[in-house]
Amino acid sequence: MKKSKVFYGWWIVLGAAIVLAVMGPASVAVANLFQLPVTEEFGISNSQFAISNSLVLGVGIFLSPIISKKLATGNFRLIYSIAVIVYALAYMGFGFAPNIYVFYLLSLLVGFGYTTTTIIPVSMLMNNWFVKKRGLALSLSLSGLGIGGVIFSQILTPLINNVGWRQTYLIYGVIMLVVTLPIVLFVFKPRPELMNLKAYGTEELNVSNKGDKEQTQAKRKQATGTKTGITPFFILLMLGAVLVGLVNNGGLGQFPPVLNSLHGATQGALIISIYSAVGIAGKIILGNINDRYGTVASTIYASVLLVLTYLVMIFAGNFVLAIIMAILFGLGNAIGTVSPPLITSAIYSADDFPKAYGYVQSGVQLGMTVGSLVAASIADFTGTYTVSWIFLAIASALVGLSWVAAYRTSQKHV
Incomplete structure (x- = not known):
């Protein structure tokens, strides 16, 4: 061909x-x-x-x-x-x-x-x-x-x-x-085999950066296998999946009404459009960081951005800080869509990926389903969204900790 x-x-x-x-x-x-x-x-x-x-x-x-x-x-x-x-x-x-x-x-x-x-x-x-x-x-x-x-x-x-x-x-x-x-x-x-092709990068054996080393480790797992099952790294992986859905949808669901109440409908819509537009670039940036520096670096990068997002959101009554929050959220929120399959593929072999990723996506969906409700309920119970933002900032940090720990732990099984 x-x-x-x-x-x-x-x-x-x-x-x-x-x-x-x-x-x-x-x-x-x-x-x-x-x-x-x-x-x-x-x-x-x-x-x-x-x-x-x-x-x-x-x-x-x-x-x-x-x-x-x-x-x-x-x-x-x-x-x-x-x-x-x-x-x-x-x-x-x-x-x-x-x-x-x-x-x-x-x-x-x-x-x-x-x-x-x-x-x-x-x-x-x-x-x-x-x-x-x-x-x-x-x-x-x-x-x-x-x-x-x-x-x-x-x-x-x-x-x-x-x-x-x-x-x-x-x-x-x-x-x-x-x-x-x-x-x-x-x-x-x-x-690609159906077209007599090989996956992009399969034949490149010489790697020069940390990101490629992780991909090489993933290829080794094709032979050795990191099997799906209830293991410590699987539990950590699932914990991070639920948390990432929660922190993503907690913001996506509750930012619009809060920003509209703080700044009015017109300026609130502007802030929302900013993090929506930045989010497009945020996904590409996160994917590139993963390729260049590896899964651990990309996970820490995105989780830190989300922590900063929710901490800055506490002071979002200031319009300039609200804009900064929108930029941080647009960049960090990519972790909810880009990172779950990447962290899964870094841990599991190609054969085990579909089964493992199905469970991971199930966890993300669970977190998304309850995320906005949890943030709103905390605000209703405490009488302020400040507690909600602090809770989501802590949860964002736990995403990074759990996924980095899941990856590190999984390498002992390769």
Whole structure:
């Protein structure tokens, strides 16, 4: 087979970024754009609508290990394609829902689709296609989440206002099918071996920096094997996964109302847009740090940024400090999406990665599901968000400690 000048894995990266830009925001970044019109028509509270979002994320807690295993052992593209169709049809189903209870049922299907078409399969693709530059490939792919959030927030808002929320759900569902399904069917290849290729960097034996040394250790585990099971490093890995979901969604869920109350809707929206935009670059920066300096360095870097984020947030009544907080959060928050598959691949062999990462993503989903609720509940109980921010700063530090300890401990088993 004639070799292309561009390694095919980079086309996988481009396709993954597009898929995530379309599929990811629907269940997270833009989901609440529908809240006001839906609650008004159904005559329900905001919290009743929020149950739908919790169901979407909560599905991943239970299904992530199963889905990860099925994608690894079954027909990857067939499973992926079916999930895209289910996701899109269920999302369109929102537009026909007669009441909130049908919304809840559809949310379970949407949750299945979101879990099966976004971070898990993309992380598996990057792990299969890249040995060298894995962090960069993954971060470029995941940047699609932020880019899609920006694009669809601009598209959906006028659509909801002009054609209504029901038609907008239908339009978004059609976009999912038209854009994503061809990429899954014709661009994605589960493994490079299917194209008589090898993963990027496989043949490079001479390494020159710490990041590459970790990748070499990972290749050794192909033979020796760091098996999945209830080990000390697995427990530490899972603890960090739950905590990283908690600290990420604690901020994402509670920053908007707090910033709006401190600075008003206009300036609050500006601060939110800053950390959303910085977050796109933050993923790429974190992936590059992982490639150049290794898993330990990238984990410490991101967790320190999150600690600083929540400490600065205590003084966010000052607008300048609120801007600084937004920049720190945009850079550090990448740990929630980029780091889980990278720390997992640094610990486990390629064969064990799908099973281990399924559990890790389940932990992240659990933390995300309760993160915003925990932060809000602490504030309600204590009467101030200051305690919430201190709690999340401590939790951010524990993310770094637990994941670094998990990696160090795992090396004794290689």
